[in-house]
Amino acid sequence: MEKQTLPNSTLILVFGILSILGCCCYGILGLIFAIVALVLAKKATAMYTENPELYEGYNNVKTGKILAIIGLILSAIYLVFVVIMFATIGYEGYMDMVREQMGQY
Amino acid sequence: MKVIWIWLESKWDNINEPKNLIYLKLLCLLQGSFYFLGLLxxxxxxxxxxxxxxxxxxxxxxxxxxxxxxxxxxxxxxxxxxxxxxxxxxxxxxxxxxxxxxxxxxxxxxxxxxxxxxxxxxxxxxxxxxxxxxxxxxxxx
Structure with missing residues (x-):
C-alpha cells in the first residue's frame, strides 16, 4: 500500500515559519499564523497517531508545531510588553520620549 | 554558466532520468532569473x-x-x-x-x-x- 502525505503538512511548516516573520504589527500577525499552524498541526497529529503506517511527512508537522509554539510565545510576550508599556507610560509619555530621541539626533 | 551547460550536454543522452531533469530545471530557473534581473x-x-x-x-x-x-x-x-x-x-x-x-x-x-x-x-x-x-x-x- 502506498503511503500518503499528511494533509497540510507543508502548510503547517510554512505558517510556523511565517509566524516569526510576521512579528510586526504588535505581534498580532504572528499570533494568527501561529494559532492557525497549531490547530492544523493538532488535527494532523491526531490523524497520524491513529494509524502511523498510513502516512508520511510527519517530520514536517512536528517541526512546524515547534516553530509555531516558539512564534506564539514570542508574539505573545511582545504583545504583553506593548500593552504594559502603553498602560504604564501612556500615549503622552511616549510622545515625550520620541521627541527626546528625535532631539538627540 | 556556459561550463555548466556543456557539462549538462554531456549527460544529454539520459536526460529523462529524474535526477538529470531536476538539474535541467534548476539551470533554466537560474538562467531565467539572470535574464529577468537584466530586464529590471x-x-x-x-x-x-x-x-x-x-x-x-x-x-x-x-x-x-x-x-x-x-x-x-x-x-x-x-x-x-x-x-x-x-x-x-x-x-x-x-x-x-x-x-x-x-x-x-x-x-x-x-x-x-x-x-x-x-x-x-x-x-x-x-x-x-x-x-x-x-x-x-x-x-x-
Missing part, C-alpha cells in the same frame, strides 16, 4: 522602494520599535549591494532569506533532514532578532 531597472526600483516604505504602526503610534523594524531599510541596503551595512542594520535578514529559499526548495524536493535543518535556521533567526532588538533598545537608554 534596478535604480527605479530602489528609488520606488525608498519612497514607499511601509510604516511600522508600533513605531508610529507608540514610539517603541517593533521586532521587525529595520527589515525594509536593511533589504534596500542589500539590493544596493552594501552587505555590511545591511548586516549591521538587521542581522537576521540574510539568514531569513536563506531560510525562505531553503523552505521552498524543501517543499519541492523533500530533503531527508530538511525539517530539522529548517528548525536550526529558525532558532538562529530568533536568537539574532531578539538579541538585535535588545541591543537596539539598550542603545536608546
Amino acid at each position: 531597472r534596478m535604480n527605479e526600483i530602489i528609488t520606488f522602494l525608498e519612497n514607499n516604505l511601509l510604516f511600522c504602526p508600533s513605531k508610529e503610534f507608540i514610539g517603541i520599535e517593533c521586532l521587525g523594524c529595520g527589515l525594509q531599510r536593511s533589504f534596500i541596503l542589500l539590493i544596493k549591494g552594501e552587505f555590511l551595512n545591511s548586516i549591521i542594520m538587521y542581522p537576521a535578514l540574510i539568514p531569513m532569506l536563506i531560510m525562505i529559499g531553503y523552505l521552498v526548495s524543501h517543499i519541492y524536493f523533500d530533503f531527508k533532514n530538511g525539517a530539522s535543518i529548517l528548525k536550526y535556521f529558525y532558532f538562529l533567526n530568533i536568537i539574532l532578532i531578539v538579541a538585535n532588538y535588545f541591543i537596539k533598545q539598550l542603545s536608546y537608554i
